[in-house]
Amino acid sequence: EAGVTQFPSHSVIEKGQTVTLRCDPISGHDNLYWYRRVMGKEIKFLLHFVKESKQDESGMPNNRFLAERTGGTYSTLKVQPAELEDSGVYFCASSQGNLNEQFFGPGTRLTVL
Amino acid sequence: GEDVEQSLFLSVREGDSSVINCTYTDSSSTYLYWYKQEPGAGLQLLTYIFSNMDMKQDQRLTVLLNKKDKHLSLRIADTQTGDSAIYFCAEMGGTALIFGKGTTLSVSS
Numbered sequence: 001e002a003g004v005t006q007f008p009s010h011s012v013i014e015k016g017q018t019v020t021l022r023c024d025p026i027s028g029h030d031n032l033y034w035y036r037r038v039m040g041k042e043i044k045f046l047l048h049f050v051k052e053s054k055q056d057e058s059g060m061p062n063n064r065f066l067a068e069r070t071g072g073t074y075s076t077l078k079v080q081p082a083e084l085e086d087s088g089v090y091f092c093a094s095s096q097g098n099l100n101e102q103f104f105g106p107g108t109r110l111t112v113l
Numbered sequence: 114g115e116d117v118e119q120s121l122f123l124s125v126r127e128g129d130s131s132v133i134n135c136t137y138t139d140s141s142s143t144y145l146y147w148y149k150q151e152p153g154a155g156l157q158l159l160t161y162i163f164s165n166m167d168m169k170q171d172q173r174l175t176v177l178l179n180k181k182d183k184h185l186s187l188r189i190a191d192t193q194t195g196d197s198a199i200y201f202c203a204e205m206g207g208t209a210l211i212f213g214k215g216t217t218l219s220v221s222s
Contacts, residue, residue, distance in 0.1 A: 004155070033209060042117070043156075043201065045209035056208065091156065093210075102210060104148075104156035 002026070004105035006092050012111045018080040021108045025074070025094030031055075032075050033095075033102060034067060038088040046090075049075060082112045117213035119202050124219045131189040133216045135202030138183060142204040145178060147187045150199045150215070159187070159200070194220045 005024045013019050025032045034046040046065070047057040051072035060067070064083070069075040079086055089109050093102040119135040137145065143164050148156040162169045162176045162185070169176045175188040189196055199215040 031208070035210075035212075040214070042214050043203075043210075043212040045206075045211070048208055059209070093156075101158050101161075103158075106153070106155040 004092055004094050004103050006090075006105040006108050008108060009106065010109045010111075012113065013082055014113050015084055016081045018078065019082055019110060021077045021079075021090050021110070023075045023077070023092030023105060025092070026103055029094035029096055029103075030072070031095040031097070031102075032069060033093040034075070034077055035091040035093065036088050037091065037107075038085070043091065046077075079110075082110075084112050086110060087112045117202055117204060117211055119200075119213035119216050121214060122217050122219070124221065125192050127192060127194055127220055127222045129192055131187075131192045131196070131218055131220075133187045133189075133200050133202075133218065135185040135187075135213055136183055137185065137202070137204045137211075139204055139206060139211070140180070140183060142206070144205050145176075145185050146203040146205075146210065147174075147176065147185075148201040148203060148212075150201065152198075156201065189218075192218075192220050194222055196220055 007022045032049040035043050037043040045059040048055045049069045052069050066078045089107040091107045092105045095102045117137045125131045146161045147159045149159045173190045177186045197220045201215045202213040203210045
């Protein structure tokens with residue numbers, strides 16, 4: 001069974017540009033989460049989808065971040081326009097039920113110059 | 114607020130035991146977790162403990178939970194060089210995980 005995959009693995013962009021990160025959860029997992037780790041800090045929750053609906057987006061830092069999960073399968077996280085402080089590793093996770101194990105992808109390392 | 118605290122670095126020699134400590138603040142957490150991140154890889158769930166347990170052992174791993182002090186620890190017996198990684202303590206806040214900053218474990222031979 002394929003795990004959670006994320007694309008790209010690395011992205012280097014300039015301040016003001018747009019970047020779109022993609023996450024493919026484990027097939028059949030209704031729950032999809034986005035987390036972010038800024039250098040040296042905690043891994044912070046961004047948002048949670050149940051199927052195609054946003055269940056909780058309380059961790060989204062500001063309106064420059066837009067997450068979608070059309071059709072309830074893969075998800076995208078777009079940052080527009082990117083700022084220096086957006087640099088970090090963006091993790092995606094999926095799970096079958098609310099308290100079940102969350103399976104993490106390898107993350108996308110975003111560097112904003 | 115909810116904060117998970119853990120020390121940032123731990124260095125041990127191969128064959129020794131490693132103990133990674135963590136404190137959390139949300140006493141209502143049902144589960145507490147330890148995740149491992151190897152270089153270039155995602156987060157892997159190592160083990161978890163239910164909040165009504167004091168201890169859980171799984172091969173070389175022992176998790177101790179002190180609910181009164183909100184203290185969680187992970188002991189790795191006979192630490193190997195392959196155990197070198199970042200270890201994250203986490204609790205469940207609602208449906209999302211709340212992580213500490215991670216402890217980098219360095220194992221020297």
